[in-house]
Amino acid sequence: EIVARLVERRRPRDLEGVRFLVSAGPTYEDIDPVRFIGNRSSGRMGFAVAAAAAEAGATVTLVAGPVHLPTPRDVDRVDVRSARQMHDAVLARAGASDVFVAAAAVGDFRPRDIAPHKLKKATRDSGLELSLVQNPDILAEVAALDPRPFVVGFAAETERVEEYARAKLERKRLDLIAANEVGAELGFERDDNALLLLWPGGREALERGDKADLARALVARIARLRATSGGVNA
Amino acid sequence: EIVARLVERRRPRDLEGVRFLVSAGPTYEDIDPVRFIGNRSSGRMGFAVAAAAAEAGATVTLVAGPVHLPTPRDVDRVDVRSARQMHDAVLARAGASDVFVAAAAVGDFRPRDIAPHKLKKATRDSGLELSLVQNPDILAEVAALDPRPFVVGFAAETERVEEYARAKLERKRLDLIAANEVGAELGFERDDNALLLLWPGGREALERGDKADLARALVARIARLRATSGGVNA
Numbered sequence: 009e010i011v012a013r014l015v016e017r018r019r020p021r022d023l024e025g026v027r028f029l030v031s032a033g034p035t036y037e038d039i040d041p042v043r044f045i046g047n048r049s050s051g052r053m054g055f056a057v058a059a060a061a062a063e064a065g066a067t068v069t070l071v072a073g074p075v076h077l078p079t080p081r082d083v084d085r086v087d088v089r090s091a092r093q094m095h096d097a098v099l100a101r102a103g104a105s106d107v108f109v110a111a112a113a114v115g116d117f118r119p120r121d122i123a124p125h126k127l128k129k130a131t132r133d134s135g136l137e138l139s140l141v142q143n144p145d146i147l148a149e150v151a152a153l154d155p156r157p158f159v160v161g162f163a164a165e166t167e168r169v170e171e172y173a174r175a176k177l178e179r180k181r182l183d184l185i186a187a188n189e190v191g192a193e194l195g196f197e198r199d200d201n202a203l204l205l206l207w208p209g210g211r212e213a214l215e216r217g218d219k220a221d222l223a224r225a226l227v228a229r230i231a232r233l234r235a236t237s238g239g240v241n242a
Numbered sequence: 243e244i245v246a247r248l249v250e251r252r253r254p255r256d257l258e259g260v261r262f263l264v265s266a267g268p269t270y271e272d273i274d275p276v277r278f279i280g281n282r283s284s285g286r287m288g289f290a291v292a293a294a295a296a297e298a299g300a301t302v303t304l305v306a307g308p309v310h311l312p313t314p315r316d317v318d319r320v321d322v323r324s325a326r327q328m329h330d331a332v333l334a335r336a337g338a339s340d341v342f343v344a345a346a347a348v349g350d351f352r353p354r355d356i357a358p359h360k361l362k363k364a365t366r367d368s369g370l371e372l373s374l375v376q377n378p379d380i381l382a383e384v385a386a387l388d389p390r391p392f393v394v395g396f397a398a399e400t401e402r403v404e405e406y407a408r409a410k411l412e413r414k415r416l417d418l419i420a421a422n423e424v425g426a427e428l429g430f431e432r433d434d435n436a437l438l439l440l441w442p443g444g445r446e447a448l449e450r451g452d453k454a455d456l457a458r459a460l461v462a463r464i465a466r467l468r469a470t471s472g473g474v475n476a
Contacts, residue, residue, distance in 0.1 A: 039279070041400050042347065042424060046270075047277045076310050113276065116361075117370050125400045126424075127350075136351050138372040166275050166359045190276060190360075 021065030022231050028061040029105035029157065030054055031098055031112035031146070033073030035091040039138065040123035047113045048190075051075035053162070053201065054111030056223035058083045061107075064227055069105075071097045073112055091115050091143035102150045102157060107230060109160040110147045118143055151181045158234055160226075163187040170204060170211075177206050184233060186226055205229055255299030256465050262295040263339035263391065264288055265332055265346035265380070267307030269325040273372065274357035281347045285309030287396070287435065288345030290457035292317045295341075298461055303339075305331045307346055325349050325377035336384045336391060341464060343394040344381045352377055385415045392468055394460075397421040404438060404445075411440055418467060420460055439463055 032054020036044040051072060058070040059080035069084045071094055079085045088094045091114045102108050117140035127136075151159045161182045163173040166189070173187030187204045202216040205226065214225050266288020270278040285306060292304040293314035303318045305328055313319045322328045325348045336342050351374035361370070385393045395416045397407040400423070407421030421438045436450040439460065448459050 036280075042283075042398060043279060043281045043349070045273070045277060046280045049276075115277070120369070126398070135354070135376065136374040138374055140370040140372055142369065164276065164360070 023061060023227070024065035026061075026066045026234075027104065027106045028058070028066040028068045028109065029071070029098065029101050029107070030058040030061065030068060030109045031071045031073075031094060031114075032058065033075040033077075034113050035073045035094055035115045035143075036089050037091065037115050037118035037143075038122050039119050040125065040127045042126050045115060045118070045140075046074075047115060049073070049075075049113035051077050051112075052219050053223065054109070055080055056219040057109050057111055057226060059220065060223040060227040061109075063224070064231070066107075066227075069101055071101075071112070091118060091146075095144045095146050095149070098146050099149060103153055105157045107160065107234070108150050108157045109226075109230075110150070111162050112146075113162075113164065114146055115143055117141065145180075147182070148180050158183045158230065160184045160186065160230060164190045166190055170206070173204065174206055177208070183207060183237075184230065207233060257295060257461070258299035260295075260300045260468075261338065261340045262292070262300040262302045262343065263305070263332065263335050263341070264292040264295065264302060264343045265305045265307075265328060265348075266292065267309040267311075268347050269307045269328055269349045269377075270323050271325065271349050271352035271377075272356050273353050274359065274361045276360050279349060279352070279374075280308075281349060283307070283309075283347035285311050285346075286453050287457065288343070289314055290453040291343050291345055291460060293454065294457040294461040295343075297458070298465070300341075300461075303335055305335075305346070325352060325380075329378045329380050329383070332380050333383060337387055339391045341394065341468070342384050342391040343460075343464075344384070345396050346380075347396075347398065348380055349377055351375065379414075381416070382414050392417045392464065394418045394420065394464060398424045400424055404440070407438065408440055411442070417441060417471075418464065441467060 033051030034047045034049040036046045038044045055077050058068050062068045062080060062082040071086045071088060074089055086097050088097050094114060120139040120141050147161050159182050161180060163176050163185055165172045169187050169189045173185050177185040184207045188201055201219055201222055203214040203222050205212040214222050267285030268281045268283040270280045272278045289311050292302050296302045296314060296316040305320045305322060308323055320331050322331050328346060328348060354373040354375050381395050393416050397410050397419055399406045403421050403423045407419050411419040418441045422435055435453055435456055437448040437456050439446040448456050
């Protein structure tokens with residue numbers, strides 16, 4: 009522990025005083041008191057980004073969906089469950105942040121109504137139509153703030169990764185996007201990953217590696233992009 | 243550890259040689275490669291029943307949905323994800339079991355189709371209709387086997403617990419049902435719980451307690467009911 013702290017002290021802490029806001033994990037949208045719509049995000053990437061930013065000296069707040077992960081050292085954590093709870097927790101803090109890293113896999117849809125009691129099967133072999141409505145777009149709302157933090161999005165795609173991610177970068181007016189390919193064996197619920205970083209006019213492919221190493225490379229890229237675009241209000 | 247083993251040896255092992263099949267945890271029904279419909283079951287009750295049965299000398303197989311729990315000692319574990327996978331794993335083993343404890347919270351519904359790629363939002367503010375179909379009724383299928391194991395069901399209800407549970411006991415022709423009331427503060431995702439045991443002609447209320455203690459009381463009740471109704475093929 010002492011050795012680890014000494015080693016850490018020797019790392020560049022070039023984000024000293026920079027306020028990071030990181031969202032992580034899935035959101036769960038309740039259908040009734042027992043059922044919900046979730047997604048496969050484990051939260052590991054967002055937690056690794058929060059840890060890497062804190063390690064580099066940043067002041068870090070982590071807004072976490074339902075995950076089974078310990079809070080990284082020197083990180084303030086806010087736990088939420090639904091997309092609307094995550095929206096409220098993020099928007100309450102985004103204006104006072106220098107960097108927002110949206111690593112959470114926020115559910116795009118939620119049931120139109122939450123049933124107050126557990127839904128019962130009506131008859132044998134009957135089906136059910138579930139009406140879903142869109143959740144607020146947290147990333148777009150943060151990107152629309154003025155002044156706004158440096159905004160980093162993620163794109164988990166099952167196909168045409170770079171094309172979809174570049175389109176999302178432009179459509180949502182992000183400063184940086186981290187894209188990865190997901191499928192049965194990639195991305196979610198794993199410790200390692202590979203990331204493609206895209207920003208206006210640039211790209212960097214990060215080779216498959218430990219999520220902690222990828223998070224450090226991502227945080228270093230954020231620091232460089234902020235420095236070249238003119239500092240704290242980049 | 244040695245002391246624990248000595249203490250355990252002195253407990254009655256009155257289920258020596260009895261073959262238990264226990265299902266536990268939630269099932270997850272995929273909507274697309276990243277989204278799914280899940281439920282709040284933590285799997286703790288089913289895992290505790292498997293542990294209690296093994297402790298009492300039974301030969302135990304545990305069919306587990308996606309949970310974050312270690313396998314109890316002396317228990318064979320089979321991991322599954324969806325209701326259909328759980329159905330296949332249970333039905334393959336139920337005929338050769340003396341007792342089936344259905345502690346899993348099996349999803350009643352699954353999406354009619356699993357999308358091969360991640361669903362995209364069509365337009366801003368557009369909704370989505372999700373068509374759900376019923377999953378197989380594992381408990382009813384096991385209860386319909388001839389010869390069949392001693393069949394134990396669970397009922398998690400948000401209201402009118404005893405009435406709904408007694409109706410389920412009769413409708414599904416169970417030998418025993420363990421009912422509990424669930425809500426924001428009860429039942430799911432907790433270590434303690436309270437159970438109401440109902441069987442044809444009898445009832446026993448188990449006071450709120452540790453899930454391990456409740457599981458031992460449930461397993462003891464199973465042993466007594468099997469003994470009074472004539473033994474191994476009860």
